[in-house]
Amino acid sequence: MGKNMGTLQQITLYIALCGFISPSSAFSWNNCTIRTPLKDIQPKVLCYKMGFFKIPLIPRNTRILDVSFNAFAQIQIGDFNQLSNLQELNISSNKISQIQEGALDNLSNLSHLNLASNRLQGISRGMLHGLTNLLVLRLDYNYIQDIEESAFSTLQNLKVLNLTKNHLYYIEKIKPVLASLFLEELYIGSNHFDAFYSYEMSTKPLALKRLDFSNNPLATFQLTDNVFPTLSHLDLSYCGQNGTMTWNITDKTFFTSVKTLYFMDVHMSGQNAANVIQSFKNFLNKIRLNANVQLNKTNLLLNACSSVLQVVRLSANKIKHLTDHMFDPCSNLTELDLGDNEISQLSPSMFRGFTQLKRLRLQINKLTRITNSFQMLFTLEFIDLSRNCINMLTCDDFANLTQVKTLYLYSNKISIINSCLFKDLKSLEVLNLGTNNLLRIGDAFSNGPHSLLDLQLHFNKLSKIEKYTFRNVSQLNILSLQDNQISIIEDHAFEGLNNLTSLLLSSNKISAKTLTKHYNVFSGMPNLKNLDLYVNGISFTDDQLKYPPFKDLKQLRVLALHSQRRGIGKIPSNLLQGLSSLEMFYAGNTNLAHLSPDTFQSSPQLWFLDLSKNALSEDHSIPTELFHPISKLTTLILSRTQLRSLNFLLNANLSRLSTLKARGNEIDSINKTLIQSLPRLEVLDLEKNTFTCDCTNAFFIDWAKNSNSTQVVYLNKYMCSYPSSLRGMSLSSFNTESCTLNIDFICFLCSTIVVIFTLLSSFIWHFLRFQVVYAYYLFLAFLYDSKKKQNGSTFQYDAFISYNNKDEPWVMEELIPKLEGEQGWRLCLHHRDFEPGRPIIDNIIDGIYSSRKTICLITRNYLKSNWCSSEVQVASFRLFDEQKDVLILVFLEDIPTHQLSLYHRMRKLVKKRTYLRWPKPGEDTKVFWQKLKMALETKEGHKSDHMMKL
Structure with a gap:
């Protein structure tokens, strides 16, 4: 009986959802959620990782559906009935071994279909029938061995097909997919092809632009017809067999359109590799030669480089030394990647031949010094020297690099920065010095760089920010100082940063004394919009502060004070004084036990408030008056705050609140008055609360199931805690019909009792x-x-x-x-x-x-x-x-x-x-x-x- 009632409820809800959905609707049913702007009448429905064994009931106007990571064994006719509006469908990571012919016929508007990571063994003639508008099809990571001849005949608009990691042995098995005349990208890597003969695939020109052959044991590659006239990207990485591979291209013009070649870790001899690369010489713009440890890099470059080649990637090749003339054939390169090698020394002569190089990557090597190695690279715009062992920088290391805009020096061992280092970096905009050994900044930026926009100094050992430290980098937009040991910030430390919008000071040793000792700690940043102070040691004992630290930050939009190490204790009533533009406030995980009603008096624009992971169990921990100044609040997060009730919201006047998250509390009931006090609520998350399964929650249960304006997230995961006989039962399974009072029946019963009582009294x-x-x-x-x-x-x-x-x-x-x-x-x-x-x-x-x-x-x-x-x-x-x-x-x-x-x-x-x-x-x-x-x-x-x- 209970099972039938559950089915009946699902059908009823399905009818309600499918009947009409207003532009401002959201829903909750089964364990699925809807993640889409409420103004969108075609929702995005997420049902992944729910343990479903069959497709659940879905609103008919769904646009995007994700049912991945479930336990479907097959797709049957009728599973997607009435979902003609569906455009994207993700059924990956299930156990699907069969798709009935015609099961997808109703999905005529589907453009993206993901069937990856299932157990399909073949593609039959009618499996994909009806998908006339399909653009992208993923069938990778299956067990496909065979594709019937007309399986793709109706997929005339298909552009991308992924068959990676299947059990295909012969290239002729791929031929049926070419019935999709406009196919542009074909991924057939990680199969078992040991030979490629173009005539087995096609003798007519194909529309392919990207072809992935990687991870196949190719012993033969023969191209006798110009079947790839528009191919621009070819991936032959990890191909070859036992060091041999026959490469037979009857006409060198067959690959004139190929601009990008991936040729990583190939299993072939140097001569065979040279033959392959020769086929693309004078046409390539970009080549990846990563992880070709066994091949001679100089010979590879001689065969690959030409006047049109612009990008060469040689990462992970265990290169230890760079010879002076190694890159002479590649003088026109604009990007060179030498990362993840074993290079320990550089010299200016190594790069002297480059006249157009703009991007140089030397990350993850063994460099200890730079020794002015880039002085001839006048066109350089990007340098990545991260994750090396550099411990010292000299004044001439970046001499003449007037065009450099981005410099990565993070994850080294740099302890001192001299101001002369940046004398020639006139165009520098991004400087990353994070994860080094810097103890102080001092006058490092006294001479600029004046164009700097983004400065990363995180994960160092800074303990103090001195007065006027950054006033000569006045163009800064982002300053990252998190994960240091900063405990002292001098008065006017940030003076002059008129354009700074984001200041990151999290994970330091900043205390309340650091912020309130001086009156001008955060002065000089009139346009600051984001301030991160989380994971520090900020703790207050006073109800009011003599020097409110944020009084000068009139434009601040986001303030993060969450996760203070010893707990914030309390929030002084005037802590946020001056923050008239504050929109988002994070105060979670601070051991906060009480909030003053005047906390947000100075922040009328607040729309996001996070108070999660606090101890707000007392009845008056959150006074109703707290919300009166912030009537624009739309998102309130109260998860894991030990709340027993949400009744403090009854008279809070939160008429704009759209998202309320209060999971992991001790809330046992939600009454009708509370729901009615939040007229614009769109998302409600109350998972992991201690709900009572009785008639006090009857309204909430019925409302949560049937509301067409509020989505109760994961309703089926709400469990009963009381009474003990129902503990562990799903709240949504509680039968609310027993709580319903039939007024007509009650009137009839009462009148009958009165009549009987009157007659009986008269008789007696x-x-x-x-x-x-x-x-x-x-x-x-x-x-x-x-x-x-x-x-x-x-x-x-x-x-x-x-x-x-x-x-x-x-x-x-x-x-x-x-x-x-x-x-x-x-x-x-x-x-x-x-x-x-x-x-x-x-x-x-x-x-x-x-x-x-x-x-x-x-x-x-x-x-x-x-x-x-x-x-x-x-x-x-x-x-x-x-x-x-x-x-x-x-x-x-x-x-x-x-x-x-x-x-x-x-x-x-x-x-x-x-x-x-x-x-x-x-x-x-x-x-x-x-x-x-x-x-x-x-x-x-x-x-x-x-x-x-x-």
Whole structure:
């Protein structure tokens, strides 16, 4: 039943999604999410890494679908029904071994299809049928051995096909793909081709522009027809077999269009390699000769270089020495890559032949000095000397390099920079000195370079930034000082950086004292927009600061203070004073326990706030007033903050909030009022909270499933924590129908109950009213009796006299004088002993239970009195409850037994109890008074059944 209900819910949601999607819609269903601007009516749906065994239900207007890294074994007809708008489909990294013919027929608008990393063994005739607009098809990393002849006949617009890493052995197996007449890029590397004969592929010119043969054991390459007239990129890397390869090109003009050749780590002899390269000489613009360790580099260059060759890459060749004339054939190069070799020395003569060289890469070598090796490279614009062992730079190392714009010196052992180093670097814009041994900057930039825009000094050993250190590099846009040991920043340290937009000071030893000791720590940067201060030692104890550190940063947009090592403690109420343009504030992972309501008074433009990984568990840790100055907030991150509730958002007036992330907290319920207080919410992430699976969350569950304006991220991963019987169950599986109240049914039920109650009450009152009244008084007597037993009260009177007011003359003239006057009994009389103002029934009960006996003087008037009836009922209950002789019936008139039936069970009492009768006129009364005295003297524990009628 539960499974069927889940299926029904999926179908219902699918219908809702497919019916209509407004321009501002986002959704959550199954475990998929939608990542697309909400104004886009064709969403991007992400369902990767969800453990699906079949394609889930997808909105019909989806434009991009990613279902990679799941467990699909096959694609069946109907899996993509009604997805005619789909343009990109990623089904890679599954277990697909079969695609039914016609399963993709509905995807007529699909332009990109990724089937990589599956288990396909072949491409059948109808597998790809219907993909008339497909442009890119990835089939790499499968087990494809065969491709049927007409498999690609409908793919007339295909431009890119990747068949890398399959089980193709013969080049003729590739021929069917050429039915796609406009195919431009073909990747068939890492297969098992040991021979290439062009006639087996085609005898007609192909439209291919890029062809990848890499990682094939080619022993023969024969080109007899000009089938590649437009080919511009050819990859023959890692080809060859056992050091031999026959290269037969019947006409050298066949490769005139090839401009780029990848020829890395080929497995062939030097002569065969030379033959290959000769086929492209005078046409190539770019060649990659990386990792050809076994081949002679000079010979390779002699065969490759020409007047048109511009780029040569020789990285990872274990080159140790560069000869003076090694590059003479390549004098027209514009880029030379010698990275990842073993070069330890340079000399100016090595590069003297270059007249147009613009980019020189020497990274990952063993250089310790530069020794003015580049003085003849007047056209140089880019130098990469990173990841060497350079420990010293001299004033002439970059002499004459007036055109250099980018200089990489990171990951060396440089400890000192002299200002003369940059004297000729007039055009330098990017300087990376990160990961060195710099202890101080000093006057290194006192002479410029004046054109510098980006300065990277991260991962050094700087401890202090001195006054006016950077004022002569006033054009800087980015200054990176992170991962140093900076603890002191002098006043006006950044003065003159009028164009600086990003200052990175994270992972240092900056403290609150560093920022607040001086009044002008961050002065001189009027256009700063991004300031990173995370992972430092900033901690505050004061509620307000004397010198707010950011007061001069009027244009700052982003401030990062998260992850302080000892925790920030608190955020002073005026810490952000002056940041009138602040838009993004990061304060996560700072051990923050409370926020002042005035924190953001100076930052009305804030739209992004991250408070994640803090200890905000107290009820008033986040006051509602905190959000009143920042009504433009659109993104709020509260993940892992120990929150128990989000109720502080109820009156926060966050009418523009679109993204709320509060995962990993202790939130147990979300109510309707909270959701309604966030009218523009588009993304809600509450994963890993302690939800209660009961009716308090019924609204949230239904809303999360069916909302067409808010996407509840990974709803199916929300688990129940309470009650214990449901712990571990998915929150979305909780049946909310049991919480739904049907108003019509309730009205019907209520009216039915009222009618039945009215009829029943009338029946009872008409036929059983005496029994009801009797039961009522019995109940009152029971309560009083229980109370008396608990209190252990003693008797105040010997007898309670129950009589009708019309019989009062007999009581006053006969009973009282005899019992009180002559016999000395203490009697309780209602006209004398009842407490004025107290309810009569309370007086009756109190009088009866305060007396050892109750004497009922029965006459016809007595039987007609309601109060007398009450007294008899209470006395009879005491009789039944205590099982003692506490009731004495005295008949002052002769009353037939049948006339007692209507009077409160009097007949039953007379039948079960002995009673006394007042003598008729003229009869002696002495016996009566003697019997009454005996009845009063009888112990309560004795039965009175021995008494005789008189």
